[in-house]
Amino acid sequence: MKKVIFTGGGSAGHVTPNLAIMQALDESWDIAYIGSHEGIEKELIEKNAVRYYGIASGKLRRYMDRKNFTDLFRVAKGFFQARKILKREKPHVVFSKGGFVTVPVVAAASSLGIPVHLHESDFTPGLANRLAKHFAKTFYTSFAETAAYFPESSTTVVGSPIRPDLFTGTRQQGLHLTHFSRERPTLLVMGGSLGASKINEAIREALDSLTQTYQVIHICGKGNVDPTLQGKRGYQQYEYVHEDLSHLLQMTDLVVTRGGSNAIFEFLALHIPMLIIPLPKSQSRGDQILNAQSFVKNGYASMLEEEYLTTDSLMKEIHSLYDNRQLFIETMNASGASDAVSRIVEDLQARVQT
Structure with a gap:
């Protein structure tokens, strides 16, 4: 053997x-x-x-x-x-x-x-x-x-090696898990396995505006669930998702993510338009910025650096991503990854x- x-x-x-x-x-x-x-x-x-x-x-x-x-x-x-x-x-x-x-x-x-x-x-x-x-x-x-x-x-x-189980989820099961509707687009926010405090804060500050247009799945990291937002209409938060992630991804129309290579290659393989907010150089060696710049150059994603992250800039980039989602999807489909x-x-x- x-x-x-x-x-x-x-x-x-x-x-x-x-x-x-x-x-x-x-x-x-x-x-x-x-x-x-x-x-x-x-x-x-x-x-x-x-x-x-x-x-x-x-x-x-x-x-x-x-x-x-x-x-x-x-x-x-x-x-x-x-x-x-x-x-x-x-x-x-x-x-x-x-x-x-x-x-x-x-x-x-x-x-x-x-x-x-x-x-x-x-x-x-x-x-x-x-x-x-x-x-x-x-x-x-x-x-x-x-x-x-x-x-x-x-x-x-x-x-990047992509887990085959990510392709086995169903939109129907995702909707069942979140109690969301088919009629509205779904935004997935994922700040990495440990969460991302700046992204969490910006999403929650913009939440009232976001939920007027989108249903929001927020994977916020261990210990980062906000109990005051539990049960908010059009919003579901999780510390971390493992077994059910494939179902949530199948119902996702666009994603806000950090610039970790494995995550963004997974979204590329699934053809999910992404807004990348990379970890800044003050907290890293700058690798996520380079990853994000490469994806932007290839037409797979848009990018917002954390130093420019505000409620207004976040809303603007998300709306722009959604409006141009079909172009991103076509480019990712043709990527030949x-x-x-x-x-x-x-x-x-x-x-x-x-």
């Missing part, structure tokens, strides 16, 4: 592409996962009945902080923990999606001679993947421009010998 260990964590964006590939592997594969002890990856993976191993994980920062010193010991501890797990499991390959927890895992795999396959979702590689690439043999990217950061001979542009999952699975099948 062929055996693969996946790794990736810290946010849902580092986990859901792994899930997409895992779901596409047939019964000839034995699958396990290495992540952090308490990250979101643990919850998401264990829901799928996959063997899960938690290791110590330190955050890798680009700035001076005392925790950089102590976290080096956590990374070192994670390396030895991962090495012990890998020696016991003896996988044929390790597939890494990124996030801080992956660095000790891929380093341990490399030290044992286990091939590492790495996927980078963003326009430019994050710090974790910049380090991890020194231990990997094969590279995949979502954006064509990203391939320049990896060895040309071993890098393939495949797009590749099937990343099948290409990666075929590659794994070809490279792994039992």
Whole structure:
């Protein structure tokens, strides 16, 4: 039996592409996962009945902080923990999606001679993947421009792995879950697995105006549900949606989203017009801005930078997106986005010998 260990964590964006590939592997594969002890990856993976191993994980920062010193010991501890797990499991390959927890895992795999396959979702590689690439043999990217950061001979542009279950939802079930009507357009607001406070605030400030035209599904992040808005007509809020997300997406006419690569590629695959409000440089390395700019350039989305986010600017951009939705849909339909999952699975099948 062929055996693969996946790794990736810290946010849902580092986990859901792994899930997409895992779901596409047939019964000839034995699958396990290495992540952090308490990250979101643990919850998401264990829901799928996959063997899960938690290791110590330190955050890798680009700035001076005392925790950089102590976290080096956590990374070192994670390396030895991962090495012990890998020696016991003896996988044929390790597939890494990124996030801080992956660095000790891929380093341990490399030290044992286990091939590492790495996927980078963003326009430019994050710090974790910049380090991890020194231990990997094969590279995949979502954006064509990203391939320049990896060895040309071993890098393939495949797009972002999309979970097949996202296509299995029905509009009817979505309407049933939300108690919404078919007669009005539905706006989905998704700020990422952890939520986005600025977007949450702007949406709620504009809510009375929004609900005059749209029905609003608001996935606002853990601990961010506003109890005073429960039961408001034309508005449904959730901390996080997992099993029912496919149904909500099938009833969505347009979406307001952060600029995480996996999310926007999912909306692209589903042909949902999107307004991207990327995480600003003050809170990130600027990768979401680059992701958003690429999608705007290709005609897949419109973009509103957070520094210009107000009730008025938000309403203006949403109305413009809806008015021009058919043009966005036609452009996304013609995008010819590749099937990343099948290409990666075929590659794994070809490279792994039992």
